[in-house]
Every structure is written in C-alpha cells, then in structure tokens.
Amino acid sequence: MIAPSIEYSALLPMIIVFGAGVVGVLVEAFVPRRFRHAVQVILALAALAAAFVQVVRLGGTEIIGAVGSVAIDGPALFLQGTVLVLAFISMFFFAERRIEAGGNAFAPAASSLPGSEEERVLVQQRALQTEIYPLSMLAVGGMMLFPAANDLLAMFVALEVLSLPLYILCGMARRRRLLSQEAAMKYFLLGAFASGFFIFGASFVYGFAGSLEFAEIDAALGARVGQEGLLLAGVGMMAVGLLFKIGAVPFHAWTPDVYQGAPTQVTAFMAACTKLAAFGAMMRLFYVGLGGIRTDWQPMLWAVAIATMVVGIVVALSQTDIKRMLAYSSIAHGGFILTAFVAVDELAIAAILFYLAAYGFVTLGAFAVVTLVRDAGGEATHLSKWAGLGRRSPLLAATFGLFLLALAGIPLTSGFVGKLTVFTAAFQGGAMPLVIVGVLVSAVAAFFYVRVIVLMFFSDPAPEGPTVAVPSVWTTAGIAVGAVATIVLGVLPGPLLDLAEQAALFIR
Amino acid sequence: MDLYAPMIGLIILGAVFAVFSVVVSTVIGPKRYNRARLDSYECGIEPTPQPVGGGRIPIKYYLTAMTFIIFDIEIIFLYPWAVRFDHLGVFGFVAMVTFLFLITVPFVYEWRRGGLEWD
C-alpha cells in the first residue's frame, strides 16, 4: 500500500480560508475585546483576498486531489472564486457599525436570553459580536469545498461544514431576536432532515456502486444490472438533500422564514453564496457521477424546475414583506437555473456559472439596501413602508430599482444576460416546455418587481415612513460594487461569459 | 439480493429476540411492585424531585457532554491511525497532528471563554 498524499498547492485556497476560521477562533480566545473586531475583520478580508489570489493562480488547473475526494477544475475554481468575491463583499456588510449605533447587526452575545438583564447590560457596554467572522470563514470554506467535492463523503462533509455555521449565524440577529432564533431552529431542524436524506441516499448509491467516488459510480452505472432500484432511490434521496439547499419546491418551505428571520446581512451572504455552492455540487454529482443515467433523473428535475418557478413567483406576488418577497424570488431563480441544469452540456454549465455569479451580486446588493431602510423597530421590511421611498432617497431607491430590474431580467442588467443564457441553454438542450414556462413566469415576475418600483417612485410616502440610515463606507462600498457589477455584467458580459465557457468542463 | 440475505436474517433475529424477551419477562416474571421499582433509575441514588415532563437540564451539562465528545472522537480516530501508523507514514503523522491541533482549538476556546468554570 502506497501512502496517500495531499495536493496542498491545489487546495491552498480552501486551506487559507479554513485556516482563517481556526485562527479566528483563537483570536476570540486570546485577543482582548477592544481589538477583536478590527483583528477579525482584517483577518477575514485578508484571508478571502489571499485565497482569491490563489484561485486566480490556479486558473486552468485540472487535478483530482486528496486521494480522489476533491476535484480542482474549471467549474470548481470559477465557483470558488465567485464565492470568495461575494463573501468578501458580505464581510463589508458584516463590518457595518454605523447603522446600529455602536454595534453591528448581531446580538452582542447570542447566548444571552432575549430581553434579559444580561442582554441589556451587554448592549449598554456596546459589546460587539465578533464570532460571526470565524463562523462565516468556516461556512465559506465549506462552500468552496462543496462544488469541488468529488466523492459522496467529501460532499456530505462539505454540506455540513457550510450549513452548521449558517444555522448559528441565522440566530444571531440584534433585533427581533426571537424571530431570528426561531429561524435558526427551523433551518437547523429541516437542514438536518435534508442532510439525513442525502447521507441515506448516498449509502444506497454506495450499496449499488461499491464506491463513493463519482468516477467509479459512473463506471458502475451500466455495469450492474438488476439493482437499479437501489440506485434510483438513492439518487432521489441525494437530490432531496441538494435541492433543499437550493430552495427548490417542494423543499423550499424553510427559505422565506429563514431569510426573513436571519439578520439581513447573513441573508444576503447565504442567499448569494449557498445557492452557488449547492448548484456547483449538484452539477458535479449529477453530471460527473450520474451523467450516465440522465434520462432517469431529467424528468424528475423537469417537474421540480417547473414547480419551483411557478410556486416561487406566484407566492411572491402576495408577499407584503420585502425580505420574504426576495426569498420567494430567490426560489424562483433557483428554478430558472434548473431549466438549464437539465440540458447537461457545456453550454448549460457556462450558463449556470454565469447566472450564479450575476445573481449573487444582485442579491447581495438588494438585501444590503434592505438593511438601510429603517424605523424605530429596526429594519422596516413591510412593503407598505417602502411607498414613496423614491421621493425621499432617490439614489437609494434607484439603486434598489436597478437590482429589481436585474432580478426581473430587463436588458442592460446582468439578470437579462443571465436569463437569456440559461434559457438558450435549456432551449438547445431540448427543454422547450421549460423555456416556455420560464418566459411566462418571468413575465409575471417582472410584474411584481415593477410593482415595487411603482410603489417606491409613484406612490405617496407613508406618513410615518422609515428613515434611510446613512451607512458607513463599508455598506456603501458593498452596494456600489453590487450595482456596478449588475450594470457591467449587463452591458459587457463578454469577458465573464468567456471565462465561464472556458471553465465549463468537469474533470472526471 | 443474496448479498443482503444474512443481513436481513440478522435484523429479523434481533427483532424476534427483543420481542421475545419483553413478552417472556412479563409472562413468566414475578410481579411485586413497590416504590423503588416504580421510581426512575438514576444510578441507585435517590431521584431528585422533577416537574412533569422532565424539566430543564442545566446548560452546563451539555457543555461537559460536548467536551467529552470532542475527546471521544479524538480517541476514535487515534486507534485506527495507531494501528496503521507504519503504512501511513509522514502523511499520516502530519494529518494526525493537524487533527489534534484542530481538536485542541475549540477546547482552548471553551477554556478561555469560561466553559470549564463550574460556577
């Protein structure tokens, strides 16, 4: 037996981010409270930037490393790079301290009872929550591993590593803490349930193929006759675990509750990055490991895609809370991506990669704007409060309008190019009915995004409307990056599309 | 299916044995009730009075339990590594040292944050 080895160089981006998470825990343990926030922010940003540099350095690499369990190839690097950029911007929002006077958006101590004396004292002392940084580093690490995981076990580990910190982050809101904790609890319970499905399904597939590695599963697909039941049930259950993370119908029920309850900064981070990582993982599992039985899982995903688009948009119509509305919209966008997913070719991969990146920036920006519209109780997320916002803060409302237009897929925004590419991919993949549903649903969707724009610009302001908080340079910069990315990817999407096309090849 | 036949046999055997022992003990066992028998079993000590439904267990209990699990898992990984130490070589050594370090970090964190102070 030859001793195994690890390709440290190819895994360096993940090692850096995980390392930053571990160091962050030690910072929590040893650095005095006064300096902790600054140290953590610098550490997180530096680690993400360094990891991104490493990803760029690795561009074009194609290896299966870590004894077959991690694949570093085009899609993995593209998604890792995108996650790093999006997480970098998310950290800006985490670091915002001006909106909540003297604090950030998180509870000073997540363990203190809501409404207790302990909480009150901590708020008075202006204690700052800093554990969010190591937690988010660990989550980012998991998100980087997820699309790179090349066997079922690594995939499961990545799934858990990215999920567990998110569960905690969701429960850490500074305001409306009970709602936030409820969201965390729901997310945790349902997430654990979904993970259970995934690992159960994985064990079935292992039982069928006798291996955890995707390449060997692929090889086993045609070879073993008579046990397809085991395989298909296993694939179905693994799909449940992954579709849960994407928020596809009927595994979407957690999305609105969690998006609404979580601190909005975390929602932004989660909505942009988790979906990205989950789609990456799903592509690798279904394309590399299970591509041979695509005719078996395509019909199921067709149904899921249609249900996801339709339910997401239709329910979004009657939402009165902006965060819930964006949550349903994110469900529907998952459905749009699924339309290309069933096409299974390089064009589809490129389309999905581009869409995920474009959508990530828009989502980050949109949620960040939500953090700024506030009244006495914190963020004013009820839609009626947003009436007439365009009169009081034209710039902010216009920026939000831009994000909404991008979500609706209006030309010259990144959303348009994204939608066009996924629909083209689906069309060429023979999924014409999906494209028709997608276009119809987009039309309805455009209606409700536009409704919010009408509400902001053409309605009278609510008499006791919210004020728009003046953010520090952190949030401003983050929103600006999101807006610029939205326009640039809409006007000049060529370079990123080319990059996505070059990256659109899975190593087997 | 031949592959799974012994497994299924074992599952059936286990189930039969469990049902058999419960049924048999109620059928042939002596039935003498007293207070001690009806109390919940707590290592032979007098049970503390508790509200209906079990009540809350102090959060410290979980901290201790989790600290225990950390070391428990550490041991679980150390055994097979020790057995195959010669084969795994430098790779295994580096991996295990990394693992031990990672296990230590949360422990240090818990210690610095006062998780080990009982009151």
Place this chain on the structure above:
Amino acid sequence: MNTTLLTQSVAAQTETHQAVREASGLFSGTWLLIALPLLGAALLLLGGRRLDRTGHLVGCATVIASFVVAAVLFVAMLGEGSGERAFLIPLWEWFNAGGYEVEISLLLDQLSMAFVLLITGVGSLIHVYSIGYMEHDERRRRFFGYLNLFVAAMLLLVLASDFLVLFIGWEGVGLASYLLIGFWQHKPSAAVAAKKAFVVNRVGDMGMVLAVASMLVVFGSSSYAVVFAGTENAPVGWLNAIGLFLLLAACGKSAQFPLQSWLLDAMEGPTPVSALIHAATMVTAGVYLIVRSAAIFDLAPEARTAVVVVGAVTLLMGAIIGCAKDDIKKALAGSTMSQIGYMMLAAGLGPAGYAFAIFHLITHGFFKANLFLGAGSVMHGMNDEVDMRRFGALRAAMPVTFATFAIGYLAIIGIPPFAGFFSKDQIIEAAFAEGLVVGLCALLGAGITAFYMTRVMLMTFLGSKRWAEEAHPHESPRVMTWPLIALGALSVVGGAGLLYLGGGIVDWLEPVTGEEHHDLPVPLAVLMTSTLITVLAGAAVAWLLYGRRPVPEVAPRGNPLTVAARRDLYGDAVNEGLFMRPGQYLTRSLVYAESRGVDGTIVGAAKAVGGLSTRWRRWQTGFVRSYALTMLAGAGLVVIAMLLVRLP
C-alpha cells in the same frame, strides 16, 4: 457580424437592393450622436448642485452639438449616391451565448437619418425654449438631465440595428417619459399620471418582449439583418403574430387604441415635455417601429390590416376627444393621438404609405411642437392656466405666440401651402386608393381636426376676455419666442420643402421603404378639392359655434357625445371593463380570502394569479413539523418519480 449576410438581408427587405456598408470615415462617428446627450445627462444627474446654475446650458449645448453632428452626417450622406446611404457602425459585441449573438451596432440609413434630424433639431429648439419655461423651477438642472436622457435614449431607439437594442432605447424613452410626466411630483395628479403611463406602457412592452422572443424562435436572432433576410422563408402565421406583437408595442408607446388612455393624463408634465416627448418624438416611436419592420409587415397582410384599423379608429377617437376638451393641452393631446392615427394608417398601407407616414410624422413634429410650445407660452403668460374658457382675446397680448400658433393651426388643418396640407393630403390619397371606408375615415378626420383646432384657436386668441382676475397676460421672453418662430417657419416651408426639394422625402426614403404607386378611384383634383371643402366646413362649423357666440366660462352640459368625449370616450372605463373587472371576478371566484395586494395597481390576469398566490401562501404555516412533512412527501414523490421512469 457577417456583412455579406447583412447586405443580402437589407436588399431582400426592399425591392431596391440597398446595401448596408460598414461605416468608415465620418460615419464611424455616428455614436457621438448618442454619446453627447448621454454625457450631458450623466453630468447633470450625477454632477450635483455645482451645476445648478449652469446646468441648463450644459443640457442645451450637448443636444445642439448632437444636432450639429447630425447635420454634418446628413450632408455627408447627401454626398453618397442614392441606394448607398446605409451604414452599419459596429460598437461592441454585447454577448454571444449559445449561438445567440447580439452585437451593439448602429444603423444609419435614410430612415434613421430623418429621425435623427427631427429629434436633435426639434429637441434643440425645445431645450432652448425650456431655459425660459423652467427658469423659476428650482429643479431645473434635473429637468434638463431627464431631457438629455430622453434624447439619448430616443436616438438609440432609432439608430439601433437589432430589435433588442431598439428595446433598450424603447425602455429608456419610457423611463424618461415617466420621470418627466411626474416631474412636478408634489402634484398628486402628476404622480398618478406618471403611474398610469408606466402601467399602460407595460402592456405595450409585453408586446415588444413577445415580438423579440418570437423572432428568436423563428429566426434565431433579433438583428434587423437576419430577421429581415429571413422573412421570405418564414411561416406567415409567425409573421402575422410578430406583426401583431409589434403593433401592440406600438399602441402602447404611441397611445393608439386600445392603449391610448395614458397620453391625455401625461399632459401633467411640463409643457416642453409634452411638446418634445408626447407630441413630436417619443409617441411617434410606434410608427417608426412599424415602418422599420416593413419587411415583416409586407408579408403579413392580417397584421397590416390590424394596423390600418387601429390607425383609423384612433384617428377618429382622438379627434372627437379633442373637440370636447377645455384644457388646451388635452385638446392638443387628443389631436396628437389623432395625427398619429393618420401615421399608423399610412404605415398600415404598406410600401404605398410608409414614406407618407414618415413625411407626416416629420411635419407633425414641426407643427405640433410649435402648437404645444405656443400653448406653453400662453400658460406661461397666464399663471399656468390651462382652461381655454378662461382665455380669449390673447391675440393682442401675445402677438408672437399668436402668429406662430396660427401658422401651426393652418398647418395642422391642412391649408395650402402649410406643411400639414402636403403630408395629410398624401395620406388621404393613399387611404382612398386602399379602400373607400378607410379613405372616408381619413377625410372625416380631417374635417373634425379643422373643427377642434378652430375651436382652440377661437377660444384662446379671439373672442372676448374671460381671464381670471389676477391674470396679466404678457408675451414670453425671447428665449421662448425664438424657438416658436423657428418652428413656425418650419411649419410653413416644411411640407413643400420635404415633398419637392431635391427629389423629396419619398425618393429619399425609397431605398428603405420601397415605393408603390397607387391608382386613385377618383381624379386627384376632385379628391384635393373635397378634402379642402371638408376642412373648411369643419372650420366653419366651429366658427358658428364658438366664433359668433360668446364662449360660456363654465362648460355647458352638452350632448352625450360631448360628455363621452370629455371622459376620453370612456377609455379608462373600457380598460377597467376589459382588463380589470374580469380579472377581479376571476379572483373572487378563485379565492374567498381577499387578496392582500400592497398596491392597487394589479391589473387583469395578474389578479387571478394573485388569488392563487394567497391561497398557496397558506402552505407556509410557519410550523416546522408541517414543513418537514412537506419535505417528506416531496422526497417520497421524488423517489417514486425516479423509480417510475424506469418502469415501462
């Protein structure tokens, strides 16, 4: 882009084989036309208060510079031989995804040149006029920023070489239009009007989206080159569908029946906006769209008939509405609808009418801008009064305004030798050549036009003084009257000049639109005479009703037609009955729970979806146990689905 393909296609589009050449030399600077006003808009909107004092000059300078560029390009284009005047200016590849390629490039040919000159020319005059009109408005800088934005978007619309790029300009002019209609947002009516324009235009945009989507399906591209080249081999059913979708889009933007209702309300915007956007340029974009899509309509007879019907209906509707309005701007707005109806009608006649549609569009741009600016000048002098029953006898107080307005008046009703005579007469002729009913509609419209315009003229400038007590009418400053004079001059010479000078506009446009000679059922002289008689009769009736008798200061109750016309011929009621009510009934039968829409703007089918939405929303109970159960059921379905696929 494949130039040979492009060449073939545009050749196929017309009978005359005009080749599109890659632009070189002077023509490669065409992008400056758009870039200049866009730069102005960016400066003004992002520049902040530093530009408050000089902003209007920046706004004017960029548009005038754009006009200069246009004029240079025009002269250069004259230097090229006829049939060699189409240029393609590639800018950059927008995206290329899976074989669907969109290149941002501009197409400068005779048709877009005519529009560019109109937009920048009239646009410059109106910019200058606005300096005076908006002098006391503290948000003047922003106003000029929006106007510049409009000009840039409108130029992109007419210079695009791809339906998708055209759509961007289309949305851009829409955006500028809403911003400017609602410019005085402190007035609730302005905000409501902006909202209405926005919502109604969404319906039209849906047509545009469907048209582009259909093109992608049929031709695999949305560029003019590929689409027009492919029409010959495309199924007629699809062509008709695309044509109807384009017509729907045109109806939204050009305020044609049944999407006309927003234009009257749009008069809430500042008057220069009404002149530029809602009379001279933006509302004619629908006509441009149809003429540009000639290759599609030529092969889609049903769609073309629909265009003619829409044009004829709107022509009469707008004219009737114009008769009953006491608000001078709304009377003019009704007239705009009606005149655009003429253009649509002409465009629907095919190659026989395209050139005349554009001809009338340009002359209309001159005289209607002139009339609107005149109305603005009157309002400027009368404390922003718009009710014509409070005007009267302004001839003496505002001589320049009166003179120019009178020229516009003579031009619109079609008295020779003013501009409208030439252009409208051509359309009426073409309409008679098409068929008697269409011709009579056009003729009747001319009569009604004469009636309501005479009414406007009489009530505003002649008759007795019915001014409000605090009114002190005075002539507007020079900066406002000079543009009036310029537009007045164009309203005089524009018609004959365009028709006869150097071969005229018909020859100019012929390489793009094609030409078709029609045979009149009656001699030309007879037709001309009867047109003139109809016009004079209309004016005479107006004189009898409004010139000889004093005009009451409060509107009389009037007959049912007047009442209907005052209410925009129940355009809103029709919309409500046609779109909103059925949707509401559907919703009610679908859901017992009230839809809790945030805002009342949900229209039609969306209401039904809304009902479904509230019902589905109830799945979201908030209980983890029910979520988990849903997931379990879903998982069961997924696994069963996976297993079933293998069963057969």
